[in-house]
Amino acid sequence: EDKVVQSPLSLVVHEGDTVTLNCSYEVTNFRSLLWYKQEKKAPTFLFMLTSSGIEKKSGRLSSILDKKELFSILNITATQTGDSAIYLCAVARANAGGTSYGKLTFGQGTILTVHP
Amino acid sequence: DTGVSQNPRHKITKRGQNVTFRCDPISEHNRLYWYRQTLGQGPEFLTYFQNEAQLEKSRLLSDRFSAERPKGSFSTLEIQRTEQGDSAMYLCASSLGGGPGSYEQYFGPGTRLTVT
Numbered sequence: 001e002d003k004v005v006q007s008p009l010s011l012v013v014h015e016g017d018t019v020t021l022n023c024s025y026e027v028t029n030f031r032s033l034l035w036y037k038q039e040k041k042a043p044t045f046l047f048m049l050t051s052s053g054i055e056k057k058s059g060r061l062s063s064i065l066d067k068k069e070l071f072s073i074l075n076i077t078a079t080q081t082g083d084s085a086i087y088l089c090a091v092a093r094a095n096a097g098g099t100s101y102g103k104l105t106f107g108q109g110t111i112l113t114v115h116p
Numbered sequence: 117d118t119g120v121s122q123n124p125r126h127k128i129t130k131r132g133q134n135v136t137f138r139c140d141p142i143s144e145h146n147r148l149y150w151y152r153q154t155l156g157q158g159p160e161f162l163t164y165f166q167n168e169a170q171l172e173k174s175r176l177l178s179d180r181f182s183a184e185r186p187k188g189s190f191s192t193l194e195i196q197r198t199e200q201g202d203s204a205m206y207l208c209a210s211s212l213g214g215g216p217g218s219y220e221q222y223f224g225p226g227t228r229l230t231v232t
Contacts, residue, residue: 042224044223092219102161103174104149104161106160108158109156109157
């Protein structure tokens with residue numbers, strides 16, 4: 001069964017700090033790893049990572065995937081109160097034939113709280 | 117707004133009643149997913165459609181749950197004889213089927229179900 005574990009489960013920081021969120025996974029026929037941000041509503045898409053070692057960046061957020069060690073990290077620099085949210089990691093896999101397989105398997109999320 | 121929409125946003129029902137939720141995906145997306153999320157957990161896959169075909173159902177989905185997507189556009193999720201354990205946020209997501217883009221799922225705002 002596919003498994004995604006995130007750490008830490010919660011994190012409290014002050015504005016301006018840099019944070020690193022971790023996601024490790026075990027999945028058959030791995031295809032992609034995705035990061036989402038969830039505030040008091042639906043998850044919003046941040047990144048999709050498919051290849052090892054290639055950093056994806058969007059503003060103060062960046063993420064990288066290590067397919068050998070089966071983990072990903074999400075970095076947020078110069079945190080702001082608006083970064084307070086639950087950050088979800090999910091994995092997608094292909095079926096035996098190599099075509100995309102519908103479901104995402106999510107971790108339990110990391111609750112990030114940024115104090116002013 | 118061309119994102120995923122869900123109705124109703126909140127539903128309170130008494131145990132034993134039937135409820136139905138609706139999801140309208142992003143118009144060009146042919147894949148549609150249903151997830152359930154409880155407090156402190158990541159979304160949990162329920163089922164997904166490619167066009168009107170239901171391609172997978174989670175074994176967690178009891179016989180009381182049924183989903184349809186009759187014309188390959190909007191979808192409905194029905195829960196019959198609701199139980200208190202069904203209380204959760206029901207999330208709908210959509211994506212483009214086939215190719216790398218199929219893994220990028222975009223979520224709607226969710227329907228929060230409370231069973232009393």
